[in-house]
Amino acid sequence: MTNLQRLEMEIKGINLSQNELQVYLLESNLTPHTEYNPESKKAIYQSALSILESIANQPSLMKSYKYDDMTVSDFAEHIQSRIDQLERKIRQMKTSEEDTSFFMLFNG
Template sequence: MNNLQRLQLETKGIKLEQEELVVYLQENYLEPFDEYYAISPINKRNIYSAALNILESIANDVSRMKTVKIDDTTVSDFSESIQNRIDQLERKIRTLKVEEQSSGTNFFMLFVD
């Protein structure tokens, strides 16, 4: 499976052109046709970040924010539902354990003698 296919799995049901998906992947430091490595936390985080960018773009579409009434049922929770999914993805990205290559640790000295 390549990165493009993995992003399509993460954003199932969202119809975007392949060129658009490629841009989202490249903005998150992924090449679309490179092999996806599920064991790599950095690769996984970048896929989730690309999916998050897609959801944020959809959330900016004003035409989706309107209230729709279908057979006595009101569908007005789109913006709330997408915001909940965005929050879930942000939380998932923050909790992924990824070793930082710059320092190797998240510990720092606040006070020095």
């Protein structure tokens, strides 16, 4: 599985061109056609977050639609909720630069 395929898996249902997806991956310092490495999961999430934020910046998507007997509304609330979930998940993930040791300032 490549980074591009992993990103597509993360954003199922969002239709973007391969070129657009590659740009999002490159902005997260990932090469699209390189083999996916689980250590780059945080960068995949960051790419997905960027995609959701781009969608949220389209005012035409924020209105309510009625299709047959079904109303599609609250899109803005749902996408913002997903953005918040991804941001929280990214913040909680440990980066490779983080050191597992800590410094004890006070020792009593």
